[in-house]
Amino acid sequence: MKPETPTPACSSSESDWIDAELIRNLMRTAPGTQITAALIIPVMFAVLQGVVPMAGLGLWTVAMLMFSVLRFWVMRHYSLHVAHAGTDAQLKFMACYGWTWPLGACIWASVGLLFFDKTPLATQFLGWLIIVGIGTFAVTSLSNSIRTLRSYVSALVLTCAGVILWRIAVDLRFEAAAFHYWLLLLVGIHWLLLLRAGQGLYETHRSYVELQYRNGQLIDSLTQQTQAALEAVAIKNRFLANAAHDIRQPVHALGLYADWLNNEPELVAEIAPRIVESTKAVNALFDSLFDLAKLDSGKTRVHVEAVDVGRLLKEMELQYRPLAQTRGLALRVSSAPGLALVQSDRILLQRIVGNLLGNALKYTESGGVLVAARRAGQGVRIEVWDTGIGIESQYHAEVFREFYKVPNHPGTDDGFGLGLAIVARLSQRLGHGLSMNSQPGRGSVFKLTLQGPGAALAQPFNMP
Template sequence: MKPDLPAAVATPAEAQWVEAELVRSLLRTARTTQLLGLFLIPILIGVLWNDVSWGALALWSACALGLAVVRFFVIRRYVRDVLPHGSAAHLAFFARYRFLWPLSAIVWGASTLLYFDRSSLADQFICWLILAGLAMFAINALSTHLGTLRAYLDSLALTALAVLLWRIGGELQFRGPYYHYWIIALLLIFWEVLREAGLRLHLTHRRNFELQFRNNQLIESLTRQTQAALDAVEIKNRFLASAAHDIRQPVHALSLYADWLGSEPELVHELAPKIVESTKAVNALFDSLFDLVRLDSGKIKLNIEAVDLPQLLHDLELQYRPLARAKGLQFRVHATRGTVLSDPILLRRIIGNLLSNAIKYTHQGGVLLASRTAGGATRIEVWDTGVGIAPVHQREIFREFYKVPAHGGTEDGFGLGLYIVARLAAILGHPLALDSRPQRGTVFRLILAPTDPQQAADRAAASVAQLVSMP
């Protein structure tokens, strides 16, 4: 035999959902139990019509009918105001009105005052059958909510038992017939049997709803995973299409220049710079691809150490000033003394991507690379006088493969530069801010908060995990 598997531990969300479903099931059947109670009232009146005073019968009937009317309006309000809402609303509503069920049981239990040892044995038998049938019907109607079922059965049995004991001990002084004690014994046995049957039926209902909740969770999880797989396929297809389109242009240019150089070698001085530029374009595209692969695979190596800011900006100036000068742009640097705790390679990659973008999208004017310290916080800023970014695109430019529509210069990239910048900045814990005006220019500000190595590693792992689990 296979060993029994341990029961799954219910989460708070599951427990609340199951409780609410049990309440919904009880209230769905409440209208049926209401009709049964109304149907039994005239039957009981008819059986006892000639045995009980009309005043006592009218008083009990008024209590039973009044309580039935109250329950009718409560159920009507539930259907109108609560049924469309969530689990919390159902539980709160039921908590306010659940006392009506044990109160109803008390009224029916008190009916034994009308017939026990006061009417003929035949009429008593019929009345006891009505009471037993009502209790058995409550097992099916109320077993979804164990607390309410037990409150109903206990109220019904204890009220009837109190009437029996008052009649036997108080009025008859224990001098009544012996079958009175058999009735008490049968009442106690029947009470315990109903409680046990109700518990078993309740556990069945609860397990069914727990299984339904977990099946829904499983279906939802499978749906998310399926959607994630479809999204991954869509991203891959979009990526391949973008990669094929963007790589084709510089590679095709290289092929044309090579053929041209082969047929007219005397143009080597004119064609060589163009071949170099096309090669650089291909290398830049592949650099972006490799950065993306390392980010998404979690293979980034973190080396947190003190970074000298003036030296960092000087190195970046040596690398990017020639590119700016080649476009006829000014390239200025303003560096403040100091160090910051970060990964020097990744930090250089972030600022380098920002400078590359600034030079690419600036056609006149210049670029400023600056480090500043204010209020104890150090930041690096990259200013340009380029085309700028409209507010509608300023959040989107940090998404992978996003290119600003009709934005000059976006045709020769994957749309990965700022996406990689944002990912690396988040891993290092360096907040990145953007301020831009179309046709006026853009400034990126990188706040150099000290990087904690363990927290950075955790953020890198969480970044990859988020990509894996993303719906």
């Protein structure tokens, strides 16, 4: 059974993968080819028996049998250790054992020393016919590897030419008949014809494997695109389901409060604040959804300017200190002296830091929150530390997805799971590096790296 063709590996070049696949094709047909060659040995023995010296014929037969054993061992080694290996193993195998093919051709053609110009014409004709047939058969059986084909045909033809020249120069001392030279010319012509035919077959085989390679690459690409499309659909469905779920609760509460107010107008002082809170929740969710939509569509306008990080953090402190005091938490803001200005969009940067600071205060029950700005090379790194409940490492990447809420995590029930998703998108849009570290029960730290003046906003968004 023909083994399944492996998928093209990204680590291998196209040329190497094609060469390796051609070697596989060559070795798939090698057992049948070698069995055929082994069966011809007794045929040649029968043709020459009784008309050539038995000692020479026996020596040649033993050499051919020993070579056949070697070839079967090489094929078994390939089948056990190389057949299912990668591209490099295929190329290495051929580099190590490619010499066995021309060796076999030399042994086959050397039989001409026994019969050429020393036996009846019928015997010579049959002997040469077998050798020519072997050369022709090699063109089809070895055409998957042009290097192997050329070495085999060249070894076979050059050995035949050597047999003829030996007869002309050594045995007859250049007093040979004219047909010896004509025969030498025919051998050369036959050589060129074999090489030309082999080249044509090789190009056909290579074109087929090249097409196979490109089809494999196309299938891989289509598979990846299909997977990406399915993931996008799944994300969209999850997005819509979660959005519908999170909107339903405050809208349902609004309906209940409205009915309650309609039935008991005297409770307006008690019900009105709850309606206001539910309305704020719906508005906050819609604002977040619109923010994500703008970020996904690339419609968020970015106004890059030089931003004073120290001043920005002081403004954030004034805005969030009342919330910290309400929750009984300490809020500290620290900026290294002489911080350089950074390249960013001031409004969007405020939203990033605000979301991180708001999350830190929300998920911290005791202790406090530290917002620090430190030098980082030519830029500045803003760090938001808290002593909150922390996040297990398995959820570190997930918390930046839309609507994701850490399972069994206190404080997530009244949130939408959009704050960190917006932080991640805005950071990526601005080219700011974003990373986090968190340990359950000990707190979390989020780090935002900003470039100094004149730097391009090209730092990749990095999530540990």
